[in-house]
Structures are given as C-alpha cells and as structure tokens.
Amino acid sequence: MRSQATLTALALVSSVSAFWRMPCRSQTGVGRLDPIMDPGEISDHVHTFSGGGGFGFNADYGTLNATGSCTSCEVTQDHSAYWTPAMHFLYSNGTSVMVQQVGGMLVYYLYYLDHVKAFPAGFQMVAGNKNTRNFTGPFPDTDLSSWPTDPSDQFFLQQRALGFNCLNYGKDPEPSLYRHQFPTKDYMDANCQDGLRLELAFPSCGNGSSDSLDHKSHMKYPSLVKEGNCPEGYDTHHPFLFFETIWATNSFAGEDGQFVLSMGDPTGTGYHGDFIMGWESEQFLQNALDTCQNPSGNIQDCPLFNIQSDATAATCTFPVPDALANDDVKGPREGLAVGIPIQNGPQPATQYLVAGRSSVPTSSIPSTTASASFSLPTLSYTAANPSITSTAQGGIIIDKVSIASTSTSAASSSAAWSALNKVEYASSSSITEAPSATAPAPDIIATSYMTTGNQVVELVIEEVEVTVTATPSAAARHKRHAHKHAHHAGRR
Template sequence: MKSTTHIAAAMALLSGAADAFWRMECHSRLGLARLDPIVEPGEVASHAHVIHGGSNFAEDTTYEDLRDSDCTSCRVTQDTSAYWTPSLHFVYENGTTELVNQVGGMLAYYLLYGENITAFPAGFQMLAGDTRLRNFSGAVPDPEKSLWTAEDKTQHNLGQKALGFNCLNYAKTPEGSMYRHFLPDKEYMDANCADGIRAEIFFPSCWNGKDLDSTNHRDHMKYPDLVNDGTCPEGFETRVPSLFYETIWNTAAYNGVGGQFVWANGDPTGYGYHGDFIMGWEVDFLQSAVDTCTDPSGEIEACPLFNIITEAEAAKCTLKNSVVKALSDDDCAGPADGLCGNVPIQYGPAYASKLNPGGTAPPTSAVSLPASSGAEASTTSIEAVPTLSYKAPTSAVTDKYGGGISVANVNGGDVSVGGERHNTLKTTSSSSTTPAAAIPVVTSAPASVADSESEAGSIIATSTYTSAGTVYEVAIEEVEVYVTVEAAAPARKRYAHAHAHHMHHRRDKEHGLLGRY
C-alpha cells in the first residue's frame, strides 16, 4: 500500500529540476567481448562485457575515437558515448555456461538532480561498483533515508547502495529501484521473478571539477549523501548528470532448470556488479540538452534537440574496429565449458582475488558448482545472503509515471518499448495500487503494527528490515501533545502542537523473533 505521507515526504526532498531526465534507449548491443578500455586499456580484458554506444569502441578507446564513430547502437545520433557492464550467464549443473538473453538492450538514464548541472567534459570517464566485492556491509533492506547515519553515508556504503537487482513480475506492483543490492538466488527468482531481473547501477554525480579520470577511475567522483541526490562532499561540489544504467535479463527462461546465474567477472552474488562510462557527446550540445531536455516523461522524443533513429537503424551498428585477434577464439555467448577468459567463480564473502587481463586460451573445463549443501565451492564458501520479500516502491523521481525509475509512458498500463516491457502503473497521492496476482515469497515480513493504533496516537508509517536473523519493525506514531504555557498576567493557556515519534516493538510468535530497537 502506498502511503500518502511517504510520497509527500519523499517528493518534498526533491529540488526544482529533480524530476527532469531523459532515458537514452540502447536497445541493441554493440558487442559482447572482453574489452575494457578504462580498467584494462590496450589489453584483452579479464572478463566479458555487454557494450552499447559508439561503434569506435576497442581495447584502447578515447573520447576522440568515440566522436569519430560511424554510428551508435543507441537511438540518439549525437550520443556516441560508450556504456558497458558485465554480462550475465547461466551455469548448468554440468558446468556448461551460456549467455542469458538481454530484454530490450540497456537504458542509460540522465537524471538531472541538483543545481547548476555541468555537462561531462571532453575526455571524461568513470566507473561505478567494485568487481571484487562479494559482500554487503549495511542493513538489509536499507533504512529510510531520513534515518541514515554517518556510516550509511560513507562513500563505500553509498556505492553499495547504488546497486539494484529488481525482481520483475508484471502482474504485481513494481519494486523500487535499488531496493535489493544483491542478486537473488535462483530459488527466489523461480518463485518470484516471473519476468526476469533488472540489473541497475547508479553512478556518482559529484565531480571534483578538474580531473577527467583518476588512478582507480573513482576518486575524481563522489556520491551525494543520499546516493542519487543530497549534498555533495567538500571539494566535489560540481554536479554532473546522474547516470543510471538498467539492463533486463531473461532469467525467467531458466525457471525450473538446475544451475545458477553468475556475472562474467565470476560473481554469483551481484555485489561485484559494475558499470563503465566514457563520455562521447559534443560538450556544448550535452550542456544544451541538460538545460533543455527537462520533460519529466524522460522520453527522448520530448527533447527537440535530439536526432532520433529507429531501433532497426540502431541495431545495424556494430563494433567499427575488428575485434583483436586474441579474442577470435572467445565464445562468450556459449554454450561453452566455462566463462570466457577462464574466469573462476568466487563466492566470497572475502574480497575476490584479482583477475588478470590478457588470457587468450578458451575454457578447457566446465565451471564447478558448489555442493548442494552450499557449504563448499572449491576453496571458497558461499555467503548466506538475506532474503527480501517482493516489495513495491513508495516513491521515486518518476512515481507519477510508474514505479521505480523505469517508465515507458505516462498513461498507465503495461507497455513494451523495443521488446523491453515496463510496468507503468500510475500512482496518485490518494490511491494505492493492488497487485493483480499474489506470488509466493520466500520470506514474509511480520504483520504490521499499524493494524492496531495505540491509545496515544495513530501510526503514520511503518517499515521492516532483517539483520543478523532478526526481523525489526519500526512504527512512526503521530501524537498530539498539549503544552501549557503560563503567562504573567492575565493568566491564560496556550496550546502548542508537537509531533512525537515513538518506536514500538512486538514479538512475532510465528517466527520466534523479537524486534529490538
């Protein structure tokens, strides 16, 4: 159920142009290859990526190279930027791997949070995420942003919160973007994610105003203190467009099939998901787009500056440079005996070992899956990850156009854009959206304490989260407090109203869990 209190509070946090954005549609893949000109320039990359954008993408691509592209796999011809993320693969029980199909390619959102937004400069590049991470250090799920502590707002934790793995079920109200920061296990996906998984990553938007890159490709950028919006750290006050990638993967095609999903970098958890970006716009044009393309629908057709091509035209664009000879034997799509580059699966929770670029031998043996007990996988063990119930968003920048960040139109209903289906249930402040069909969940949250109001006041909001095996439930109660103020003369009473927030806890007898505060 959508709370009008939550929606109003969230929308109040958004500044003037916060609901302005455009959604760059890159429905066709430029290529699938072990190329990464940011992290491993001039070499065969350690693992595979799905690549979208300008055709002049290679092992050592520069801004000038991208500007010289003959075409782009995205639908706006002025954008020859490069966008890439790891590919998702399915590992069968016999160790054979194959590429999971993308649905609708990739969307790159340019969200205009903050004030005085500056276009990316020529030569700018960055990445988000850490390919070697295999755990999550924060509470699950995230606390309400208004309750975030200094620990929640460290750059490390903000970066982890910038990942999302959205469980898609078009028969239900859509989940909020970046709600779940790990890849659900296959049992959960089979039971809940009838329409696949949407991988999401939000890039930092606070720039130091001088460096086009940094040694680790991160230090010239920082996240604002609410991930997508908020206050930029000192020294990083220059706001650039907030980039957000989303890619839908057809995991539902493997429903009931034995095996597991793993990213091309050998990560089965999702914690090591990452994305890369090289700026490919003409700078002045991008600045004009930032200033002009502010229609809240996010549709590229709503921007008068963009030269838009059809999906069919964009699909004709492929890598301009012939793939380096060392990659000629790669079979990243499979079926193959293992991941291309001979990448091992590393479960964590320890930091994964570094993958070395340059490997040219094709996989010679199938990937080994862990024992069914989940206790051991080669020399590493699987970290127990929390389970989150399917949960609809309460608010987002584009709430009025649909749940989460993904939107396709403003009229409501399920629509398809280039094969990528989006649920665009319309939200209003006076109504709630009821799922059309109930889908079983792996873990159910305890019943809401809002079912019965306290004598003192009324419950205006509740939230639950699980940490270390304990279910916590927080209720925010609105209480009217009367304060008597004595005047010198004549004596009279004045009443001031205040809001007091109380936290309640109760024992969930069914699960035997105590919510502690």
C-alpha cells in the same frame, strides 16, 4: 482541494527536477574489452556494450566521435560508451551459457543536484567494484532519514548504488535499488517471472577532473546516493547516470545451477559499470541539460535531439578485435569465458590469469560445445523491438511516486491507484479513446511506463481538483510547495 490519494503520491515524489530516459535497445558488442580499466589489452571478464560504435581496446572520446561513427542509442548525437559485465547461467555440470539480455540498456540522465554541468570531452568513470563479494547491510535498507548526512563512507553508498529488481509484471513493481545482491535461485524461480533487472547508480559529485588514476576518485556519491550533500571538494555537479539492463533469468526456471556475473561473481555485489563521455560536444550536452527539462523524461520531447529508429540503431556494432576472435563468450562452454574461477566470498575476489594476456594463450583454457543431451532454453525476446521488451518501462522513475498510501492495507493501496490514469498503447501504437473534451485539462505531475505482453501501459500522475463545501486550510494549500523543499526521508 486534491484527493487524498493524489496528495499521498505528491508527498512521495522525489526531488528530481528533470530527466531523460535514453533507450539503447541494441548491443554494439560483447567481449573481453574494457578500455578504461584495461586499455590496449584483453580484459579479465566479459562485458556487454551499448552506445558508440567506435569502440575497441583503446576507445576514447576521439574514436567514439570519429567521422562516420554510429550509436546504438536512439539519440544520434550521443556516441557515449556504456557497459556492464554480462550475466551467465552455470549449470551444475559446469557448462555455462550467457543469459539473454532483454532490450539492451536503458540509461537515465537525471538532475538531482543543482547547477548540473555537462561531462567534458575526455571524461570517463567507473561505478562499483568487481571484487566485492559481500553485502552486510540490513534488508531492506533503513529509511534515508537514518543515513549519515556526511557522505564520507563512500563504500556504504557504493554498495547501495546497486539494485537487483525482481520483475513480475502481474504484481506491483519492487522499488529501484531495493536489494543489493542477487536473490536466491529458488526465489527468482518462484517470483521473478519476467526476469531480473540489474540497476547501477553512478556518482554525480565531481572534483572538476575528467578522470583519475583509479577512474573513480574524481567522482563521489552524494549522501543519499542520488541526492543529498556532496563531499568537501566535490562541488561540480554532473548528471546522475543510472543504468538498467534486464536479463531473462526466467528462462532458466527449474534448471539446476546458479547465476553468475562474468567475473565469477555469484553474489551480484561485484556488479559495476563504465562510462566514456561521447556526446558530440560538451557544449551540446550542456545545451541539452539546460533546454531539455520536460518532466516526461521522453527524449522525443527535446527539440535538440535527433531520434533514430531502433532498426537503424541495431545496425551499429564494433568489430571484434582479432585477439578475441576465438573467444567463446556466449557458450555453451565449460566454465566461464575464459577460464574464470567462481569466487563466492565473503572475502574480496583475487586476481586470476587472463587468457590471451601475460603469456597465457587462449587455447590453453578449456572450452566445450553443447553435448547431444544439452539444449539452450527457448527465448521469445527480440532485443530491438520495444513493443515486446520491458526495458522501455524503467524503474527509477516509477519509484518517484509510491503506489500506496500511508496505510499498508489493500484498500488504501487501491485508493492510491485510483489517482493514476492508465492509458494503454497496443503494439500498433493505437491509443484508447481520449477523455471527454468537457473535462478540465489535468495537471500532470509525472509519467512512467510499464510493459506487459505486447502492450505498454503509461502511468500518469495527475492533480485532481475536487469541489467540496469546506474551505481548504492554509496548510493544505501550501502542501505541494512544501514537498519540493522537504528532506526526502522515505525509502527509494
């Protein structure tokens, strides 16, 4: 029969049947562009972009897949565009700088719903609301068993589709989608020693359309954000997209100021993201969804994918449009780029003048260079080197198995950890000695990754067969089968 720690872990495995972990460790660009919300004109805030290099004011499926186009993601057949707002640090004297993004973006394609269909050519969507400035729910979230089974309150689900994960690789990881607004600056300084991971879940229930007037209404969240019941009329099940970006907030520990998103949001509740389908064809993506279902989540395990090196991916960028050539988006500069007010809420944010648009010249917005007494923090990250970044670890898959038993005691947590087989990989990719050849081959349930320093730790959940004199009960023999069909009622 299986050890108790392993049984506990199995009982908490979520109902995802397969997934891909798509690293896009380099940015294609940074700037005030948003071809979904602001096609053909300057956007009202700064975004960071990953994916297809055929990007610009009017990017679409065609431009992303034009002849000779490239991608900053590891799979060359994926020219999709993925973007989110940038994070900035606003010093108390009014000077702002962009926080360094660590390791680009990690994009998950997960199968939570059944009969998952590929995004069609021309598909695009937006998740989140840039104007939200308030989260009124409890912290942490109530158990999923208490959530409504009717997903009619999409605002409730939208707010819980945001996550701000405090990273400290010396401690057990926080769950994904654990908190839905920024921690305070003091909390981050004291606890988030390895930065802040911003998380965004996209809706996966579709009505069969490729887009809608607001770029949101054609998609809805299921009742538990990731899984559950889809709203009536939203019977097309697409992959569950999940974005992770890590920001080096730890570089500003002890500095006097605040973190803000590029649209002037100091709360985080306005976090959002955009996606344009750019896979080489809908049929290729469908074939991949049907074929590439290795539970490891590694794109290398899919025979259909052509994998390029991070160095090659890092060469993929898009040209900065002439209208944005003089934008000083990274700073140091006076205020946010460009002339964006800070709106604290709790009421929704309101529209402001956009520099360079609607007869508002960019030159009329103040910008400054660093004074003699001002210096940027020294950062030790190299964005395209996965051996020293934490983007490759991911969070949502680590959360598939809770590293704790039903007891909250330290002893119980330690017992659960004993169900994990840790295999360390040095930056040279050398592997520690393999288990004895006489040991039975483990039945691997799930794999996840955690980066610390220059080592990547692979966490492998195994079934462990233990010989005992007692005869297992029928219930024990049935337990693994039952967990696959049980309603997922624990926290994410």
